[in-house]
Amino acid sequence: MALTVDASTSSKNTETPIVPRREFAYLTELNPADNNKFIEVKVYRKWTTVKIPGFTPTTFSCMLLDKRGSAIQANADLKEKARFDHDLQINCVYKIEGFGFERPDSWGKTLDNDITLCFGKYTQANLLQDQNFPNHYFNFAAFNELNARLEKKNPILTDYIGYVHNVEKVNKYGGATSTRVKLRNIGIRNLNNDVVLFTLWNEDADKFDENKYAQMKQPVILTVSSCYLKRYAGQIQLSATSATQYYFNPDVPETGELLPAYNQPTIAIPQLEVQSDRLPNWADERNRNRVPLATLLKIDPKTQQRVLFTQDAMILRIDVDHDWYYQKCDECGGKLRYGYLHGQCHQNGTKPNPENSYCFRIIITDGTANAVMSCFTPQTDGLIKDVNTLLQEVESKDPAVIPPAILALQNTRHVFQFQFATPTLKGPATFVLKKIMDNPQATLPGSSAAPSSPPTAVTESLTITPSVTQDTPADISAETQQPLHSAARRELFVSTTEKEDIPALKPANEKEDSPAPKKQKKD
Incomplete structure (x- = not known):
């Protein structure tokens, strides 16, 4: 008997599925x-x-x-x-x-x-084997777009480009009993002299090759990618994340715009080399960053907002057209204008307790130039008695009537430690008093410091100084770590991986560029 096979049945059993071609x-x-x-x-x-x-x-x-x-x-x-x-x-x-x-x-x-x-x-x-691909991919944000990005809580990380303004040393915070953190701040400046801090964390902070950077031809263009954007003390900051990479002098169109601007002939501006760290010896600290006022007035204040200077100067006169004191809210630190209380800062039934603060202006000279300096409480310690004591002694409590004790400061000489006030659109640069350095202190206080602004659950924040204006009390420590080589050429220039958020830490070594997390007090 012959074996027969149904052809149709056989084809169905042996047929394999056809894989579509990708x-x-x-x-x-x-x-x-x-x-x-x-x-x-x-x-x-x-x-x-x-x-x-x-x-x-x-x-x-x-x-x-x-x-x-x-x-x-x-x-x-x-x-x-x-x-x-x-x-x-x-x-x-x-x-x-x-x-x-x-x-x-x-x-x-x-x-x-x-x-x-x-x-x-x-x-x-x-x-x-194909090389016809782009070298880079960026979606740069301009400085004036950063605030809008932050306000809208844009979930997209930020790319940024500019000149390297300064490179700071690695700072260490925390300890074995909490969390140990290392960070390095790098200033990035655009053509308008706006400086944004970019922070590298932990291993990436150590991997940054300072020697290699120092050997690079100036200017050095820096691009940073995928940075977390946030605000601390009123200023925008860029913090590295796991996805962040940075590139020096990348081959992108924006680099072609920045380099020619640096090479354009401009008026010669003096270059500054500033000491970034607070010096432990009082005599050395008293002379740190001793720069003539005439030199400082030639420099764009935006390029030196985080620098503390000292100068032995005389008070020529008191600005009698400016109030000498004001009252501030005991909660937010804001100025109480027209005698109005901040009901929004206090619970119902609680009694506000406004605080008094100096806010007088002085005109100082070091023999090279005259400059305006604003003086606030408590930075006036060592210059004049406490504001509350003076208020008890004067008959008129009108802030516009300058007391004799303040007028008596005219023609007196002091050693001032100060910083630039936040620049205004018009007029020369002004300064804000940070400390009177006439007499040594028993212990030179370390500056308030923290690894960054109060952290969030998203990524690390980076350290930056609160903005200080000539009309705003500087109650928050604004003593900051500064560029190692700060060159004001064209009023613009100065000579990845595990980086998300970090809990608030107590610094192991306090630095002067990291204000402790607290409420910002503004005018």
């Missing part, structure tokens, strides 16, 4: 509902996202660029990190297929995209 797509053409695409991309950056406060690694991430200049972020589980960290090398081009899609995190987005790629065990990456 098609090439640019990043902008990807559809989360279609997984039959492959991409050809350059690996631009890669990093490991960590969870705060324990710095626990969570995911492997990278940023990919295509030939059209579009960018996308890709993530992989931590168990796949070793594989993809080996297979995907920075600046190499790959054909990648077998990926999925997900929505990006609600905060800390590196890109303004609605999708993120997911890499897994079926993801394949094959190396290609």
Whole structure:
């Protein structure tokens, strides 16, 4: 008996499913509902996202660029990190297929995209020999756009570019009983002399090569990517995150705009080399950053907002057209105008207790120039008696009537420690008194310090000085760490990975550029 086989049945049993062939797509053409695409991309950056406060690694991430200049972020589980960290090398081009899609995190987005790629065990990456890809990808924010970004709580991390204004030393905070933190502040200045602080954390703070930077030809252009934006003490700051990378003199159009501006002929402006750290010896501290007033008045105040200067000068006269004291709210520190109380600062039934503060202005001279300096409580200690004591002695409590005790300061000589007031649109630069250095103190107080502004649950903040105007009391310590080489050329210039948020710490070594977290007191 012959064996027969039904041809139709046989074909059904042996037929294998047909695997559709994947098609090439640019990043902008990807559809989360279609997984039959492959991409050809350059690996631009890669990093490991960590969870705060324990710095626990969570995911492997990278940023990919295509030939059209579009960018996308890709993530992989931590168990796949070793594989993809080996297979995907920075600046190499790959054909990648077998990926999925997900929505990006609600905060800390590196890109303004609605999708993120997911890499897994079926993801394949094959190396290609193709160099026709962009070198960089940035979406720079201008200085005047930073406030709007912050107010809108923009979840997209910030890219920024400018000249390197100064590079500070590494500061250490905390200890074995809490959390140990290291940070390095770098000032970035734009063409308008606006300086923004950029902070590197922990390992990245140490990895910054100061010697290599010192050997670079000036000016040095710095771009920073994927920074967390926040405000501390009224000023904008950029704080590095896990995704942050920085580049010196990158090949981008903005670099071509900054370099010619530096080389344009300008009026010669004196270069300053300032001492950034508070000196432990009182005599040395008394002479730290001793710069003639004539020199300071030639410099753009915006470039030296965080510098403390000292000068032996005479008080020529008191500005009698300015009030000599005012009352401030005991809660927010704001000036009580027209005698109005701040009901918004006190609970119902509690009695406000306004505080008195000096606010008189003096005109000083060191023989090279005259300058206006504003004096507030308690920085006037050592210059004049307490404001409350003086108020008890005078008959008129009118702030416009200058008491004889203040007028008596005319033609007296003192050693002033001071800083620039926040610059105004018109008129010469003015200064704010920080301390009278006539007589040594029993113990030279260390400045208030903290690793940064009060931290949030998102990322570290960085340290910056509260803005101080000639009409605003400087009750918050504004004594700050300064540039090691501050060059005022053209009134502009001076000679990644685990960085999210950090709990408030007590500094191991107090520095003068980190005000302790407290309420900002403004006018």
